[in-house]
Amino acid sequence: MKGDGTGGTKITPKTERAIRQQALNTIFGKIKRSGSGNHKSKSAGIGDEHTGDLRAYQFGDALDKVSMTESLRNAQVNNGIENFNLTENDLVVEETLHKSQMSTVLMIDISHSMILYGEDRITPAKKVAMALAELITTRYPKDTIDIIVFGNDAWSIKIKDLPYLQVGPYHTNTVAGLQLAMDLLRRKRNTNKQIFMITDGKPSCLRLPDGQYYKNSNGLDSYIVNKCYAMAQQARKLHIPITTFMIAQDSYLMQFVRAFTKANQGKAFYTGLKGLGEMIFEDYETNRKKRIRG
Numbered sequence: 001m002k003g004d005g006t007g008g009t010k011i012t013p014k015t016e017r018a019i020r021q022q023a024l025n026t027i028f029g030k031i032k033r034s035g036s037g038n039h040k041s042k043s044a045g046i047g048d049e050h051t052g053d054l055r056a057y058q059f060g061d062a063l064d065k066v067s068m069t070e071s072l073r074n075a076q077v078n079n080g081i082e083n084f085n086l087t088e089n090d091l092v093v094e095e096t097l098h099k100s101q102m103s104t105v106l107m108i109d110i111s112h113s114m115i116l117y118g119e120d121r122i123t124p125a126k127k128v129a130m131a132l133a134e135l136i137t138t139r140y141p142k143d144t145i146d147i148i149v150f151g152n153d154a155w156s157i158k159i160k161d162l163p164y165l166q167v168g169p170y171h172t173n174t175v176a177g178l179q180l181a182m183d184l185l186r187r188k189r190n191t192n193k194q195i196f197m198i199t200d201g202k203p204s205c206l207r208l209p210d211g212q213y214y215k216n217s218n219g220l221d222s223y224i225v226n227k228c229y230a231m232a233q234q235a236r237k238l239h240i241p242i243t244t245f246m247i248a249q250d251s252y253l254m255q256f257v258r259a260f261t262k263a264n265q266g267k268a269f270y271t272g273l274k275g276l277g278e279m280i281f282e283d284y285e286t287n288r289k290k291r292i293r294g
Contacts, residue, residue, distance in 0.1 A: 009152045010256075015101075021164060039188055047281065049138060049182075052069055053094065054092045054093065054094055054095070055093055055095060056089075056091070056092060056093070057071075057088060057091035057092060057093050059094070063221065065093045066091055066092070066093055067092050067093065067094045070094075070151045071086065071090050071091045071092055071206075072086065072088040073103065074091075074092065075087070075090040078090055086119070088167075100190075100191070100192055101140075101142050101143055101144075101190045102136075102140065102143045102144075102145045102190060102192040102193070102194065103143065103145075103146075103185055103188035103190040103193045103194075104136055104143060104144070104145045104146070104179040104193075104194050104195070104196060104275070105145075105147075105148060105185055105194075105195050105196070105197070106129055106133065106145060106146070106147045106148070106196045107148050107149075107150060107154075107177045107178070107181055107195060107196065107197040107198065107199075108125055108126075108129050108133060108147070108148070108149045108150070108162075108165065108198045108199075109125065109149075109150060109151075109172060109177075109197075109198060109199035109200060110122065110149045110150070110151050110165060110166070110167050110168055110170065111150075111151050111167065111168070111170045111171055111172040111200075111204070112167060112168070112170055112171070113172060113200050113202055113204070113217075114167045114200055114247070115167045119248075121200050121248060122165065122166070122167050124247050125165075125198045125199075125245075125247050126162055126163065126165055128198055128245050128247070129147070129162050129165075129198055130162050130163065131154070131219040132196055132276070133145060133147065133159050133162060136161070138220075144175045144188060144190070145159070146181075146184045147159060147161075147162065148177060148180050148181060148184075149165065149177075150172070150173055150174065150176055150177030151168050151170025151171065151172070151173065152170045152171055152173055152176075152205055152207075152213060153173060153176050153207065154173065154176040154177040154179070154180040155180070156180070156184075170205075170206045171204045171205035171213070171215045171217065172199070172200075172202055172203050172205055172206075173203070173205040173206060173207065173213075174197075174199065174203035174224075174228050174231075175203070175206055175207075175224075175227045175228055175231055176206075176207060177197070178195070178197075178228070178231040178232075178242075179196045179231070181193075182234070182235060182238065182240065184229075185196045185238075185240060193238075193239070193240045194240060194241050194242070194243065195235065195240060195241070195242045195243070196242075196243050196245065197242060197243070197245065198244075198245045198247065199244065199245075199246060199247070200247055200248045200250075200253065201228075201240050201244075201246045201248060201250065201253035201254065201256055201257045202253050202256070203220075203221075203224050203225060203228050204216060204217045204219065204221070204224065205224070206223070206224050206227055219252075220252075220255075220256055225256060225259075225284075228256075228260055228287075229259065229260060229261045229263045231266065232260050232261075232263035232264035232266070233263050235264055236263070236264045236266075240265065241265070241266045241267065242258055242260075242261070242264045242266040243266055243267040243268070243269070244260065244261060244266070244267070244268045244269070245268075245269045245271070246268065246269065246270045246271065247271060248270075248271075249270055249271070254270060257270070258282065261282060261284050264284075266283050266284060267281070267282065267284070268282045268283075268284075269281050270282075274294055
């Protein structure tokens with residue numbers, strides 16, 4: 001993608017295709033049976049993804065699922081050619097895979113650190129967000145997607161607002177973003193739920209019970225970091241995987257993302273500021289690491 005008036009890193013169509021394909025292969029890897037949607041699952045049921053497996057016809061099966069070739073063959077074997085007769089006992093149905101729905105919340109870090117020291121991290125962050133949002137809305141139209149941004153606090157925005165996101169004079173309240181994301185997902189009826197988080201990886205703010213903000217931009221504050229780990233574990237207990245897109249390759253901050261991802265048993269992508277053509281992907285659920293080139 002060549003420029004959108006916001007300046008910063010240019011991301012090619014090839015890179016965007018790589019992001020979409022990687023999302024299809026890994027982010028949507030484990031889908032449980034839920035509703036009727038566009039995601040392939042491993043559960044047999046109503047769908048248009050044929051498995052090649054046959055079973056006996058059962059009352060209520062749709063007639064268009066009946067394998068006429070196999071059913072006629074059964075009738076011939078059971079009744080012979082001369083006394084050919086097709087009965088319900090001869091009918092077989094080809095199994096199809098149930099296609100499920102997914103509810104996704106996309107979190108985007110708009111704290112000041114996303115442009116700190118002259119490094120433009122918000123532009124590639126927006127590019128990732130737009131690519132993922134387009135993937136979900138066009139490829140999986142029956143899914144739901146909510147988008148939130150987080151700085152000192154967290155709030156919801158519309159998809160149409162993504163290209164115009166600006167960094168504010170904010171610290172990074174990752175906990176507030178995760179709380180809002182899980183609140184939104186609790187209202188969804190889908191079994192399949194997930195969170196995408198796009199950030200530079202450094203939480204630096206919390207809102208205390210009395211409404212005051214606790215802030216610390218010097219390194220990784222253990223009080224703030226441990227709250228983030230607790231949220232990651234809570235999401236894991238609710239069966240909500242978190243996929244983190246880290247728009248930086250700072251080894252110090254990557255330590256936090258790795259620990260956060262491990263606590264959630266989720267996934268993480270790491271990318272430098274030169275774009276998303278090369279990413280390190282870590283999946284703690286399957287304990288694997290690989291380098292992805294766009």
